[in-house]
Amino acid sequence: MGARVTRKPADEQPVRRRTTLHDVAARAGVSAATVSRVLNGTYRVSAETQSRVRRAAEELDYVVNAQARSLVASSSGLVAVLVTDITAPFYNRIAKGLAEQVTAEGRVCILSTPQSGDLDGELATITTLRQQSPEAIVLVGGVHESPDYRKRIDGLAHSLDAEGSRLVLCGRPSPTKDTPATVVEYDGEAGAFAITSHLLSAGHERILFLGGGAGSTTTNPRVRGYRRALEAYGTTPDPALIAHGSSTRVFGYEEMTRILASGTPDFTAVFASDDLAASGVLAALRGHGLRVPDDISVVGFDDTPVALDTVPSLTTVHVPMEEIGRTAIQLALHRHEADFRNAQHAVLGTHITVRDSVRPLVHKRT
Amino acid sequence: MGARVTRKPADEQPVRRRTTLHDVAARAGVSAATVSRVLNGTYRVSAETQSRVRRAAEELDYVVNAQARSLVASSSGLVAVLVTDITAPFYNRIAKGLAEQVTAEGRVCILSTPQSGDLDGELATITTLRQQSPEAIVLVGGVHESPDYRKRIDGLAHSLDAEGSRLVLCGRPSPTKDTPATVVEYDGEAGAFAITSHLLSAGHERILFLGGGAGSTTTNPRVRGYRRALEAYGTTPDPALIAHGSSTRVFGYEEMTRILASGTPDFTAVFASDDLAASGVLAALRGHGLRVPDDISVVGFDDTPVALDTVPSLTTVHVPMEEIGRTAIQLALHRHEADFRNAQHAVLGTHITVRDSVRPLVHKRT
DNA sequence: CTGAAAGCGCTTACAG
DNA sequence: CTGAAAGCGCTTACAG
Known part of the structure; x- marks a missing residue:
């Protein structure tokens, strides 16, 4: 292997020049x-x-030479995207929409995958990316919003704005009312309301909400929608039926297992914070000898591919992930045009996708 | 929404200047x-x-300003990555390894997602990326190798080499013996040999190979390993037991359904070209009332997360996807150092991961 | 229609 | 230790 011939002595790089x-x-x-x-x-x-x-x-x-060109053009043709986990279906679908739209707009996409949850690390990464003079910097996914976070992201937005660049928030709310940023969200609360109502109208009144980081901008709307639906139905949400943690398969599995081990379930349905957590919940229920949906109904959120591979397939809330990405780029890059100038904050709709993981309680087999 | 105040009349971009x-x-x-x-x-x-x-x-x-700096530095600090489908688990895991290693090496990652299978489109994309003076251009994933393809990729490798850049092939073989490129593959043939042998030693001699593009550099080694194992076992591979198409869930489902509809299966196990196809196969078998592994055993390839969510969980071949990505970047970026100069072609090992989708034929329930 | 020249924002020999 | 100057590869008024 490695039969490649090098023309220079050890550790010395051959001299090459590009055509000019x-x-x-x-x-x-x-x-x-x-x-x-x-x-x-x-x-x-x-x-x-x-x-x-x-x-x-x-x-x-x-x-x-794009570097030389952009030095004089005052516009780099670059768009930077930050995604913490490109292997997560939710994120990589947004990233797909982003990357394709960036290309469609004749720009080039820079990708960075900083550690999740590490605000300092994320900001350090952003500084590195700022060196590339991107026309926009896109932050993907929810966060745990602290006052410190809000202040720093708002500051970043102003810095970028002053340079003629743009902060873009994808699936994440604006830190303040006046932050100069392009924001594309999806209506998580409406989706959660709809799917909770779906469970309620099937006779499920005791619904366990499982997963999601407490206080994250992703989880909050989902819990709000869940609560609102219960209240609209005339039920008082039971705080004991909310089990936060994270939105991973492992958490879904372990938390569900823990709950099942602690006694007979006092709920008839589980609303998992996302499909990944739901897949863990399903595995835990199966391991415990419980049938879904016959014994317990389960729903997820996001409508990612795993929802088709679980048994039963998962009733979930569809989030238009690719569209979120595409829209974000469009709005940001055309923000100076009349049609987009006053449309820098979009909230995309969600809807239920009904599959096989919910069964009307009244029809429950015995 | 969009309460943002703009300071300039219609369609005019506010004048901004970056600190210099x-x-x-x-x-x-x-x-x-x-x-x-x-x-x-x-x-x-x-x-x-x-x-x-x-x-x-x-x-x-x-x-x-990175553009200004790289203009004089003769090194851009950029690495370009081309992945056709960032939503495919196999690809996005390689992409994760690539992106993380690019960052670890102090470089910035450019991502492009060209249409799959379109050689002209891919080369056009590459030309755009070349403008950015990347230190390396990474092509991810297998292809259907034609003489035309080989010639053009080899030419590209030489062009990049002449500019001091580097072509990197990830999970794809070198087009010619002397192509100046960094190549990181995985041993697909050994993995296929191992898992086929696993099935054979469980008593399965009639094994359907389902999925994968005929003649693709991804599928070829898998079929070779499958054939070699059968021959090593003393069986003659039956061409009728190979059903190519593509490596998707949909193909796995439809092709398996078609085969089941055409009569009693004359095989006792299915070797799907990858986990995605396997998940489709499982769904088709379930739809047909066949139990896995009781009636039919199924194995996949890649060891992606879906292998945990299928029921039963999938016995498959583990491919070190992230490591492929990391290694590719390391080898390419350090290619002028003594330790790496003669190690520009790596083949990473694979191994079986045994789960629940295979059952010894002799123990088959009736 | 075409060229000479200035300048984008940096880095780096070259002098002091 | 620090500055003036050249130059990286382009684009774009400014002249012709």
Whole structure:
């Protein structure tokens, strides 16, 4: 292996040079300015000169230097995206929408995956990315909002604004009313309200809410929707039926197992904070010999692919993840246009997707 | 919504300027050169000057302009990654390893998600990325190798090499023996051999191989390993037991359904081309009233999270996805160092992960 | 239609 | 230890 021949002694990098505008100009017998004009198609240039230039560029395998260009263009053509976990279905679908729209807008996407929950680390990463002069910096996913967080993110938004760049929040609320940022959220509360109502109308009044970080901007609306639905139904939410932790398969499994071990369930349905947690809940119930939906109904949130692979398939709330990403880029990049100037805060709708994990309580087999 | 106040008339972008080295120099009362030296810590500078400069930089919220720096540095600090589908677990795990290692190496990651299977599109994307002067361009995942493909990728590798950049192939073989590229593969053939042998030793001799693009660099080694194992066992592989298509859940489901509809299965086990296809196969078998593993055994490939959510959980081949990504970046970025110069082609090992989807045929319940 | 020149924001020999 | 100056590769008024 590694039969590659190196042309230089140890640890020394071979000297290479990239083809430059002047190389093309020299070969075509014109000035650098002319080459630039031909390749950018900006000014009119005689047909003959054009073809000479294009041929020379092709022959020399010329590729423009984006760094040099953006130095003079005052716009880098770069958009930076921060996602904590690109392996999480919820995040990578948003990231897909972001990346595709960035490309569609003729920009290039920078990706960074900072440690989750580490505000200092995240801000340090952002500083590194700011060096690249991105036209926008996109933060993806919910957070635990502290006053410190709010202040610093608001400060960041103002810094970027002052540089002509833009802070974009994706699936995360604005830190303050006046933060100069593009914000694209989804209506988590409405989704939670709808799916809780779905359970209620199937006869489930004792519903365990399991998972999600207490106080996170992702979990809060879901719990609010859950509570509101119970209240609208005339039930008082029981604080004992809320078990926070995190939105992972492992947490769903372990917490559900712990709860089952502590006695007979005093609930007939579980509202998991997301599909991942739901898949853990399903595994725990199965391990405990409980059938879903016959013995207990379970719902998730997000409508990610795992909802199809669980047995039974999962009734869940659909979140338009790719659209969140696409919309965020559109709004941010076109924010100076009349149509978008006053539409810098979008809240996308959600809806229930009914599958096989809920059964009407009145029909329960015995 | 959108209460943001803009300060300029319609469609006009507010004029903004970023803090520059000279701004810092002016405020600190030193030359730009000195500011540069302080901030980079390259030369020695008096302690007092240092603190004056640092303070000025802080007060002005100065962030260095990476474009300007890389123009003179002859190294951009950028690494470009091309992944067709960032929502596929196999790819996004490799991408995670890549992104994290890029950061660990002090570089910034550019991400692009070109259309899969479209060679022209992929090459066009690469041209765009080349403009950014990346230190390396990473191509992730298998392809259908045609002579045309080989020639063009080899040409690309030489172009990048001539510019001092590097082509990196991740989970994809080198197009030619002498292509100047960094290649990190995994031993798919060994994994397929092992899991097929696992099935054989459980008494399964009629094994359906289902999924995967015929002739793709991902599928080929898996089929080779499957065949070799059968032959090593003294069985002649039956071409009728290979059903290619693609490696998706949908294909696994539809193809398995089609096969079941056409008569009694003449196989006792299914080797799906990957976990996604396997999850579709499981759903089809369940839909057909067949129990896994009691009636039919099923195995997957890759060891992605879905293997835990299927019922039963999936026996599969573990591929070190994140490590592939990390290794690729390490090898590429350190290729001029003595330790790595002759190690530009790595093949990482795979192993079986045994779960619940295989049952010894001799113990089959009736 | 085309070229010479200035300048984008940095870094780095070259002088002191 | 510090500054003036050149130059990285482009684009774009400014002249012709």
